[in-house]
């Protein structure tokens with residue numbers, strides 16, 4: 001996707017719908033090539049720095065393996081081990097790292113920090129999750145839906161749970177590919193209104209709808225995809241007890257999925273808390289595509305890295 005060369009990826013709302021579709025096409029191609037043992041070494045001599053302020057399994061490993069398979073290198077940096085953890089500014093960090101690396105992936109507590117880093121780094125910055133957005137996850141989600149359902153048009157995705165980073169990026173993702181999205185959250189846990197308005201604008205250009213409700217059954221009704229995420233995100237641990245109460249009616253269980261289409265698929269970005277946001281009967285059922293979804297982080301990010309970093 002040549003138009004992404006040298007650019008940052010902070011949130012999917014910054015991409016065009018064409019760029020998002022092309023990324024998914026490229027992800028599918030690179031997955032096939034990888035399975036055939038023929039992943040092209042398009043990132044030889046490139047090093048991606050990966051800064052983490054929060055824990056990660058999928059993002060860390062899939063980015064590292066993606067760089068390896070593309071012939072490049074990656075470097076894991078725990079933010080606390082950098083001078084950043086002792087108060088060095090984000091801007092100095094961005095300037096300095098730009099002299100060593102070809103790109104930076106960062107998982108940060110606050111989205112503003114990532115925006116600030118992108119402003120001061122002369123190399124591309126990729127958002128590996130902030131409090132506001134998780135665009136790399138949404139790209140892998142689209143790839144998975146495309147693989148399983150063969151299309152986006154005419155599908156309804158129901159996201160039931162917290163109005164968090166994951167659903168923010170999912171809103172933009174669905175809007176770009178023309179897939180209907182129904183979001184159900186408890187009162188007080190609605191998605192960010194600005195992101196929702198932005199996504200609605202993209203959706204109306206692509207003939208699809210984004211709807212928010214407080215009724216899980218309304219969202220789940222006739223859905224092709226049922227998606228949820230943890231009720232307590234990283235950094236919200238203090239609110240865990242309250243959230244367990246507030247989200248009780250929003251669990252994905254047998255009664256709720258009975259309202260979805262009979263061939264619905266279940267998705268979750270993982271990590272999951274079984275018996276909280278989803279019962280084992282659903283997440284371990286034949287409807288669940290969670291491991292395919294997790295694997296696709298690797299392939300979707302390869303498409304992204306190649307588009308942004310390759311010569």
Ligand code: CP
Pocket residue numbers: 055056057058059060129137269270271
């Ligand atoms: N889904 C996701 O981003 O997982 P990690 O937190 O393990 O990276």
Ligand code: NVA
Pocket residue numbers: 129164165166229230232233234269270271
């Ligand atoms: N919403 C979750 C996603 C983890 C991948 C969190 O931010 O912790």
